[in-house]
Amino acid sequence: MTIPSFHLFVQTLILGGLVGGVYALMASGLTLIFGVMRVINVAHGAFLILGAYITYELFQYFKIDPIASILITMPVFFGAGWLIQRYMLSRIANPEQTSVLVTFALALVLEGILGFIFQTTARMVTPSYTSDAFIFATYRFPVTRLIGFGTALLIILLLYLILQYTNLGRAIRATTQDPRAAQLMGINTSMISAFTFALGLSTAAAGGSLLSIIYSFNPSSQADWIARTLSIIVLGGMGSIPGALIAALTLGVMEQMTSIVVTLYWSPIVFYFFLFFTLIIRPQGLLGEIIREKG
Amino acid sequence: MLITENITKTFGGIKAVDDCSIKVAQGLITGLIGPNGSGKTTLFNMVTGLYKPDAGKISLKGNQIQGLKPSKIYHQGIGRTFQITRLFWKMTVLENMIVPVRQIGWQTLLSRGVKKHEEEQAMELLHWVGLSQYRDEEVRKLSFGQQKLIEFVAVLMSDPDLILLDEPAGGVNPVMIEKMMEMVDDLNSKGKTFLLVEHNMRLVMELCQHIIVLDHGQKIAEGVPSEVQNNPLVLEAYLGSTQNANASA
Numbered sequence: 001m002t003i004p005s006f007h008l009f010v011q012t013l014i015l016g017g018l019v020g021g022v023y024a025l026m027a028s029g030l031t032l033i034f035g036v037m038r039v040i041n042v043a044h045g046a047f048l049i050l051g052a053y054i055t056y057e058l059f060q061y062f063k064i065d066p067i068a069s070i071l072i073t074m075p076v077f078f079g080a081g082w083l084i085q086r087y088m089l090s091r092i093a094n095p096e097q098t099s100v101l102v103t104f105a106l107a108l109v110l111e112g113i114l115g116f117i118f119q120t121t122a123r124m125v126t127p128s129y130t131s132d133a134f135i136f137a138t139y140r141f142p143v144t145r146l147i148g149f150g151t152a153l154l155i156i157l158l159l160y161l162i163l164q165y166t167n168l169g170r171a172i173r174a175t176t177q178d179p180r181a182a183q184l185m186g187i188n189t190s191m192i193s194a195f196t197f198a199l200g201l202s203t204a205a206a207g208g209s210l211l212s213i214i215y216s217f218n219p220s221s222q223a224d225w226i227a228r229t230l231s232i233i234v235l236g237g238m239g240s241i242p243g244a245l246i247a248a249l250t251l252g253v254m255e256q257m258t259s260i261v262v263t264l265y266w267s268p269i270v271f272y273f274f275l276f277f278t279l280i281i282r283p284q285g286l287l288g289e290i291i292r293e294k295g
Numbered sequence: 296m297l298i299t300e301n302i303t304k305t306f307g308g309i310k311a312v313d314d315c316s317i318k319v320a321q322g323l324i325t326g327l328i329g330p331n332g333s334g335k336t337t338l339f340n341m342v343t344g345l346y347k348p349d350a351g352k353i354s355l356k357g358n359q360i361q362g363l364k365p366s367k368i369y370h371q372g373i374g375r376t377f378q379i380t381r382l383f384w385k386m387t388v389l390e391n392m393i394v395p396v397r398q399i400g401w402q403t404l405l406s407r408g409v410k411k412h413e414e415e416q417a418m419e420l421l422h423w424v425g426l427s428q429y430r431d432e433e434v435r436k437l438s439f440g441q442q443k444l445i446e447f448v449a450v451l452m453s454d455p456d457l458i459l460l461d462e463p464a465g466g467v468n469p470v471m472i473e474k475m476m477e478m479v480d481d482l483n484s485k486g487k488t489f490l491l492v493e494h495n496m497r498l499v500m501e502l503c504q505h506i507i508v509l510d511h512g513q514k515i516a517e518g519v520p521s522e523v524q525n526n527p528l529v530l531e532a533y534l535g536s537t538q539n540a541n542a543s544a
Contacts, residue, residue: 168404174383174394181381184343185395186369186453195404 004260011139012256018145020252022210025152026225027232027244028159029203035176035239036196039089039099044204045226046110047077051208052125052217053114059125066125066213067151073205081201085194107222114219125212148210155206156245159199163241172196176239228268235275237288246286250274296321296457296488297342297373302351302361303512304337311337313512314351319457324479324489326503326520328496330532334512335492336378339459343375344368356456369395374455378462378492380442384435388426388445391434392417395453413452420448424478440471447475451482458482460491464498476502500524508532 004012030044051073058064058072084106092098132143163169174182175192183189211217211225232251236243254274255267262270284290297319304312312334319325327335340346342353344365353361360368374395382391393413421427424444429437434445443463450458460479464472476498479489493499499506500520508516508523510532516523523529 162405165408166404167406167408170386170390170394170408173386177383177385178381180345180365181377181383182394183365184345184369184375184381185449186366187394188364188366190364 002261007138008260012260013253014139014141015145016253016256017249018141018149018252019214019256020249021149021152022145022207022214023228023232023252024245024248025155025203025210026207027229027236027248028156028241029200029207030229031233031236031239031241031244032159032172032203033197033200034233035241036172036179037085037089037099037193038096039197040103040230041197041200042100042103042226043106043110044103044200044229045222045224046107046114047201047204048208048211048225048229049114049217049219049222050110051077051205052212053118053123053208054205055209055212056123056125059127065127066209067147070151070206070209073209074202077205078198078202081198082194084201085197089197090190090193107226111219111222118219120218120220122216122218123212124216127213130213144213148214151206151210155203156241159203159241162199168192168195231271231275233285235278235285237285240285240287240289243285243287296356297490298352298354299338299342300352300354302338302341302348302353304334304341304346305349310512312341312348315509315512315514316351317507317514317517319488319490320505321488322483322486323504324483324491324502326499326506327490327492327509328494328499328506328523329509329515333509333532335509336461337512338509339375339461339492342368343373343459369453369455372456373459374450374453374457375459376443376446376450376461376463378465380439380446382434382442382446382449385433387431387433388421388437389414389417389430391445392420392449392452395449417452420451421445424448424474440467443467444471444475447478457488457490460489460493462493463491464493464495472498 026048030041033039033041054073055066055069058069059066064072089095089099089102092102129143134141134143134146163172171182171187171192172195174185174187175189179189182192228251232247233244235250236245236247251271254271258267258270278286298317300316301314302312302316303310303314315334315338327338329335337346341348341361344360344363344367347362351361352359355368355371355373358371360371383394386394389409393409396413418427418430421430424447426441426444429441434442437445447460447463463475463479467475472495479502483489491503503520506517506520506523507514508526508529515528515532516526518526
């Protein structure tokens with residue numbers, strides 16, 4: 001254990017905060033889907049990795065910048081999400097209880113297919129700016145993390161605007177708060193679920209692209225990422241997007257801090273400890289609400 | 296306007312609604328009364344599509360609607376309020392008013408949340424119930440009575456032909472009840488049809504032009520208020536059989 005100097009402390013905050021923004025984007029889709037559909041999309045991590053691989057391939061063969069490829073992957077994932085909800089999840093009875101199994105199966109199938117195509121070699125997308133960094137007042141700001149943070153924030157802002165100010169957004173919020181009343185107010189909630197799942201997956205597409213320039217990945221890293229994103233939304237409060245933002249930043253900073261103060265290997269564990277203690281005090285998470293099933 | 300033919304709904308062997316046929320005539324305020332557990336709310340839930348009837352038919356303006364999705368039925372012209380309000384309590388009053396008027400489709404996904412003419416219509420209705428100053432407040436900050444009024448006018452936003460009111464007076468103070476009765480009366484004189492479930496008998500007798508009485512899921516009587524009031528079957532359902540009372544005495 002080492003006590004970091006002030007300079008190192010601030011530097012760690014910066015690095016952790018930047019990566020926390022990317023976590024926030026990844027988790028926002030997951031929590032949005034849960035909020036509307038009460039479905040935990042266990043395949044979210046696998047879709048992140050799929051997004052990362054598509055970004056990788058687009059970069060290798062077409063020299064498309066990983067950030068630009070978001071413009072391709074997001075619409076594709078949006079469509080895929082719509083189809084998955086429409087033709088798979090909406091067909092199972094009691095989605096609240098059984099969807100975990102179905103999406104877990106989806107995660108394993110995706111991991112299997114990715115493993116078959118790409119093997120287990122760890123990959124990373126390395127555009128020309130991979131190792132560049134800005135120096136500001138003696139603090140380092142790695143370019144990939146800055147880009148990741150900025151892009152993530154932009155997409156979260158877009159998501160917020162959609163939720164707050166559009167027709168779809170209002171219907172999504174209404175369905176989150178009371179699905180039955182929403183139906184009785186003329187909202188086709190199965191349609192809304194499909195669009196929500198689509199929106200959620202498209203954030204995974206963007207998250208995957210950002211992941212690919214910051215972290216190395218292989219098909220089995222999906223388990224890592226679903227664990228991370230799930231813990232974030234549990235800590236933030238299931239269904240709460242602001243909660244996910246706070247929890248994601250907390251996780252980012254904590255991971256970074258632990259790897260400096262203790263060792264890299266401890267960084268996930270410290271976050272889980274924090275998660276456990278939070279849940280003992282606030283079982284609903286930081287900004288979550290206690291869910292009561294209405295009749 | 297609304298006709299149910301022999302509809303039945305069973306929950307685990309108990310017939311909540313049993314072979315029930317009722318008619319709601321156009322332009323009238325019809326009251327649906329009966330002791331607790333007589334199947335009133337279940338009937339409402341079938342009419343609005345929350346439950347599928349196990350048997351029987353429901354038709355609205357001549358179109359069969361049984362088994363349709365609630366949102367479909369809503370857009371066919373049935374609006375409904377709840378015993379305990381089900382507003383979206385983290386949304387503002389104005390947003391709650393706008394929710395009911397929109398259909399969601401690919402084309403309108405990203406259209407503006409609140410349009411000018413919708414806002415005007417909503418404000419007019421809020422003025423009418425005297426709550427326009429709360430337009431940007433979150434619904435949860437208002438009193439229960441105020442929420443009931445908002446739910447009531449939100450239903451009017453989409454101009455339904457038939458309005459179902461589930462205990463409009465339940466938990467509401469007497470002044471507010473008067474107000475609500477006046478509004479229903481007023482809307483009825485403009486041609487709106489109402490079906491209401493209510494335990495406040497004075498309200499039912501004064502407001503309704505036709506009354507249907509349910510007991511154990513079946514219709515046991517109907518008619519104008521004075522007929523129903525003096526029907527021995529109705530008294531029995533509410534107060535217990537007089538013969539049993541004699542026997543035990």
